[in-house]
Structure formats: structure tokens, C-alpha cells
Amino acid sequence: MTIRKALLSAAILGSTFGTAAQAEEVNVYSFRQEFLLKPLLEAFTADTGIKVNVVFANKGLLERIEHEGRNTPADLLLTADIGPLYDAVERDLVVPIKSDVIERNVPAHFRAEDGKWVGLTSRARIIYASKERVKEGEITRYEDLADPKWKGRICTRSGKHTYNLSLIGSMIAHHGEAETEKWLMAVKENLARKPQGNDRSQVKAIKEGVCDLALGNSYYYGKMATNEKQPEQKEWAASANLVFPNQDDRGTHMNISGAALTKYAPHPEAAVKLVEYLTQKSAQELYAQANFEFPVRPNTPWSELLEEKMSGFKGDEINLGKVAAERAAAAKMVDKVGFDN
Template sequence: MDIRSRIAALVCALGAMSGPVASVHAAEQVNIYSYRQPFLIQPVLDKFTEETGIETRVVFASKGLNERLQREGRNSPADVVLTSNTSNLTELVSKGLAQPVESEILEKNIPAQFRDPKGEWFGLTTRARLIYASKDRVKPGEITRYEDLADPKWKGRICTRSGKHPYNLSLFASMIANHGVEETRTWLEGVKANLARKPQGNDRAQVKAISEGVCDLSLGNSYYFGNMITNTEQPEQIEWAKSVNLVFPNQQDRGTHMFISGAAVTKHAPNRDNAVKLLEFLSGPGAQHLYAEMNFEFPVRPGTPRSALINQYIGDFKEDSMSLTEIGAHVPEASRLVDEVGFDF
């Protein structure tokens, strides 16, 4: 079953979970700038409209929405920004493009480490930054920590995407938060020395490289495994996924690094109340289940069922509970270190 078929089935399930809804003529709206692909979020937004009568209007772009919002200033029609990573959220705040929201519903549904302490952004799903390890060439338990990636035994055996990508910068920033700048610099130098090739491609490309014998280890987000193992349209990706084991690092100490997809209400939101209602809806049990199931991510709301497929391959694991606000403060330092050690070259 491809992802769009799964989404259709999940929408029906969500309808059953929500129960009958009275017909409402939509007279209000909420305008969304989204870094998340439309087909992934539209089913949830349609359910929001059905339940509230508030129409949603979406502008999608893979990049540049924060800059667009900054150019538009007070004249921007945007009420909400949906992002696929923490960096876009923290950038919104640093540029003064978001506004604080006080909501008991959001505070109840979203753990403190996954929301801004001032209420300027909120996580909606979480992801784990994993180590993907070759089933054939890496023994179970042979690598257990992020720190192990700098061990000379892995020389010429690691693949990764660019160190400047937000996914890696978030991990590197967490290393700074835990170990300090100089120790992280030494670690990055060690990882660079162990690379099998120049950083390139996306997370899936690294798993492909493992399956082809180019390398034995890679860094990658947890949800990519779900996307690959179910990809009947590109069955070669199923074989890539079958070639690796998933390693959740640092289970004996701080836990695996987590980060989020999330949302923020814009500073000049013309439909602020509707924007808050949307965020509250997205943090609720039905939307959380659907949102996470579609993307093979983890629901941010405690107690929400995870994807059945994720449960099949991933058991319980220890998450790093450090606040993403604290980690995010080190992203600029992490970016400088990537440049200083020449990680991408």
C-alpha cells in the first residue's frame, strides 16, 4: 500500500475516532505557510475544517518561507508556520516572526522539552537521530553511542549527509550541550576522519550506500526507515532498509537525540484565535495519531499510539530529555565547528 492509500485509510479511522460531527458552513479561515508537503498534512487539515468550520489555506515551499514572512511584515496573510525541523522554528523566534501563545491544552498535550518555554513554538511530532548499521558487517552491540562514531576502528566506514544540514546540526548542538565545544570539535574531527566519502545526499542515500557496501554506518532519522520499508513504488528501497539494523544511541546514559516537526503562530497573524485552535487540534489525540502514522514519526502527545509499523521494528527506548531550546542555542556554534573542521570537504 503506497503512502496516499495509507493516508486515505487513516482518515477514515480518524473519523471513527472523532465520532459524528455536525455540519458547519465554513465562514472563517486560517492561513498556513508549510515546509511540510501538502499531501502529508492535508488530511489532518481537512479533519480540522470538518470539526471546526474553519477553512485552511496552505502555501507550501521546501525553503524560504521564513524569509518570505520577514519580507511581508505586518502585511503577511500567514497565521501559522508548519515546519519539518527544529531549526526553522528557532529561526522564526530569533527573527521576531513568532508570537507567544498561552494554552492549557498545548501545555497538557506537549511535554515541556518539546515546546518553547515562552510559548513561541510547539512540537507536533518527534524523530530520533539514529545510527543505521550494516547487518552483515557490524555486529549487534558493536556501536552503542554517538561518541563511538569517532573511534578509529570505523575509519572509512561511515556515510552521512552534509554536516550543515539541520538534522546533523541539531545532533552536533546536542553534543556541545553535553560535552562542550572543544570536546565536540575533537569528536567531529574523528568522525570526519572515519568518513567513507564526502558528505552528500539525504538520509536514505546513506542507507543505500550501506546496502551497496560503500560504508557500514550512517546517521539517519528514524522515520526514513518506515518510508523505505513500505516503499512499494520503489522496491529497491525496501531492500536498502532490510540491509540495516537500527541503533538507538546512548541508551546507557543520556538517551537518543530527539528533535521535532512543529508549528508557530506568526507575529502578525490576522486570524490568531483560529491559529491557536489549529495548534490545539494538531496536538490532540486523533490528529496526533494520524499525523504520526502518516510520517512514521513519534506522537509528541504522551499516551498516543505509535505507528503499528514503527512498533513492529522499534521497541521502547530512552530519549534524551534535554530541552530543545537549550540544544538549539548551540546550533550556531555547531555550524561554526562544521566549517572549522572542514567536515563537508
């Protein structure tokens, strides 16, 4: 981004957010979709009187904060994945969130050890398995995806996608690079087709008989199973069993949506209040219901569908900071083994 564009961006955002002199407001840059956040932010304003201004974008928010520097209007960064949170820390764009409320509400493995990011919801990276062609208990671990018995039977999206980079990063964190590289090469040899599409299209491929196993996030099951606008997705979901890997050892790989406080936040106190609000029980329930995600706050009710289909599984409790630290190595590994080729 050129300096001219950065200044223009700052001017536009200043107009969007108004002046920083307003005490009771908080400005948010969000990678998360508007429909997920709007009900929560409106409830926060109704309860606290603090106005929330939001810029939604699919990409470029870290670069925007970087270029705005001390003049950024952004107080909070909200993300749909651990990756951007870790990148924000690496770029020195955020500072620790200090709050006893958040520490009580969010388990330690869903918070940065130095307080520079906080998880708001979680999801599992699961294996979707054909009900017709995969017997129950036939696959139980991520490591099993490397078994030659699955040759030509696995579908996945790009290895470079942020969800898969986090999964591979977790494998590196647990097994080291050398062992993980052997595993990834073996998984590549078992692919039914070149990595492509999104998580839902992998489940569709199971329904169509293209493959028997697929990697996907847990919340996509809920999105497909309740999709009235595209009812064929209900059939995709119904074609697969849900496998939560590694229940007999470390547990299933988890990821988060999360928040971070920007280094030059104009309204840091209001921003922390918003994060505290998003970790309280009522907001956690609403958050989870809207997107079929799991609340990070313990003992918060799940959606009825998730309670029926997914309750009782064990999630990996490794701190996600350790997983995110391996994402760069994971990306290099994807290229090295030619996973997407």
C-alpha cells in the same frame, strides 16, 4: 528579496487567502509537504468549520513573513525541523502560544520555554548499522562514532544539513564546544566518503558495502521498508539494524516538526485552535501514520511498523531550544574541521 517582489508576493498571497475580514479561517505558511497536512487540515475544517488556507514552500517563508511585516496574511508557520522555528524566534517573527490544552498534550522538552514554538511530531537521529559487518552492541553511543575502529566505515549527508546541525548542536549542549570539536574531527577521519546525498542514500551505501554505519532519521526506515514504488529501498532497509544511541545515559537525540504563531497573525484564536487540534490524540495518530514519525503526545499509538521495530527506546529530553541555540556554533565547527571536504 526586493521591495517590489515583496509587494507582489503579498498581493498574490492576499488573492490566495482572500480577505482578513473572514472570521473563521486560518492562514498557514508550511515547510511541511502538502500530502502530510491535507488530511489533517480537512478533518480540522470538518470538525470546527474553520477554513484553512495554506502556502507550501521548501524555503523562503521566514523571509516572506519578514518582508510582509504587519500586513502578513500568515497566522501559523509549520516546519519540518527545530531550525526554522528557532530562526523565527531570533528574527522576532513569532509570539507565544498560550494554551492549557497544548501544555497538557505536549511535553515540556518539545515546547519552547517561552511558548514561542510547539512540537507536533518527533523523530530520532539514529545509527543504521550493517547486519553483516557490525555486531550487535558493537556501537551504542554517538560518541562511539569517533572510535578509530570505524575508520573508512561511516557514511552521512552534509554536516551542514539541518538534521546534522541539530545533532552536533546537541553534542555541544551536552559536552561543550571543545570536546565536540574533537569528536567531529574524529568522525570526519572515519568517513568512508565525502558527505553527500540524503538519509536514504546512506542506507543504500550500507547495502552496497560502501560503509558499515550511517546517520539517518528514524522515519526513513518506515519510508524505505514500505516503498512499493521503489522496492529496492526495502532491501536497503533490510540490510541494516537500527541503533538508538545513548540508551544508558541521556538518550537518543530527538528533533521535531512544529508550529509557531506569527507576530501579526490576523486570526490568532483560530490559529491556536488549529495547533490544539494537531496535538490531540486522533490528529497525532494520523500525523504519525502518514510519515512514520513519533507522536509528541504521550500514550498515542505509533504506526504498527514503528511499534514493532522501535518501541521502548529512550529519547533525550533536553529542551530543543537549548539544542537549536548551538546550531550556529555547529555550522562554524563543520567548516572549521572541514567535515564536508
